[in-house]
Amino acid sequence: MITSIRGFNDILPPETTLWQHIEGAAREVFKVYGFSEIRVPVMEKTELFAKGIGDTTDIVEKEMYTFSDRNNESVTLRPEGTASVVRAYIEHRLCNMPCAKLYYIGPMFRYERPQKGRYRQFHQIGAEVLGISDPMSDAETLDMLLAFFKKIGLDDIELQLNSLGCKNCRPVYREKLKQFLSEKKEQLCDNCQRRIDTNPLRVIDCKSRKCVEVTDDAPSILDYICNECKTHFEEVKGYLYLFGAGYSINPRMVRGLDYYTRTTFEITSDKLGSQNAVAAGGRYDGLVRELGGPDVSGFGFAIGMERLAMLLKEGSGSTSHEAGIFIVCIGKEAETEGIRILKELRERSLRAEIGYHDKGIKGQMKMADKLGARFTLILGDDEISKREITFKDMKTGVQEKVDIEGIAERVIDEIAQVKKV
């Protein structure tokens, strides 16, 4: 048996309905906030990600699907969406727009060990605002994200906010923190002892109890960011209040991508297991320039579709099928008439299916039931000779013979009745 590749999953019918619902809600909400969809390729030149994400990050160092194509060019399946969107923004001179508010939906690829909420092919809904540095934009975009979660009925989530400062003030804090950690090195977990030099910010985000205690009085980044960054952060908080968005400050939150500056955030849920962020993002003011574009700001986020679907499945399990019609035919003549009716119902946008002959009438009824049809239309010799059709309500079991002319109207009426209740 040929199976799918490790970490690459099929999404099967009952669940695809949920996915469509999620995507539809995102499109609706993003639209009213003035965003437009952008579709970018799933593969890019490797250097785009190396430059954009940072070539010492874990993603670039060991998690990318990188190949040589037949021309010996190094290409990579995108591990995230922002770099591609920024590339397209520069390539097509979208900076000529007053500001670019773009969203995308699609698969991303990272070569990691799969676990709960983490897959090698996973899907993100992302949005980016390019060309605006105003803190109101941070708040507005966060408000949009929260509006989306509200729309799909997800509560029990928390918006955690932080500022990572800019390229001027972050290194100052980093040194200060390194100093602090070095003094307490022996008390940290093995992992964090190693991290003091490679990634000190990560230490204050460590979950091990030992490290949490030791870093309790560690310097906070919010005390070290420069005045400009501080002002920006304060204004973001002020605008969040105006938009009515709730949040909590988490000065220990760290992001894994190099491009983030100033505002960063995560939306978390305690129902996701170890991978507890359902969405995350932040500001990236140097990225466009870094990738060869104008010196403009950026702000964006990405939502993890698998994680979101996981949360929504926990809640309401409404699997009720749509009201549908199933046509049972006995004999060639009935079949001819049945197909005619089938076409008519479908042209009127009704969900209609027809039985296949090799099943017999019993088999066809069974199939109607399994498919969840609310009504069946039964056509046999009796009906054909009298120009009638048997109309059966599968829920109540009640059936009657009705005139074959105008059957479509009758069905539409009945379905309208059912939907009202």
Next chain:
RNA sequence: GUGGGCGUAGCUCAAUGGUUAGAGCAUCGGACUGUGGCUCCGAGGGCUGGGGGUUCAAAUCCCCUCGCUCACCCCA
């Protein structure tokens, strides 16, 4: 890359080292040849993940390997 847990029918799971590896659900058929669900009866479906070893005898014990899963790491 490093750990832990688990691999038995399509699915969920049974089976002290000892007959022919079982059950529920699902599938198909019958009771009910123009009527689904409910009930009853029956059928199909398995190299017990794969390979090696111990033993008179292995789903069961040992080793190797592959797969899944959770966690570390990292992240959506």
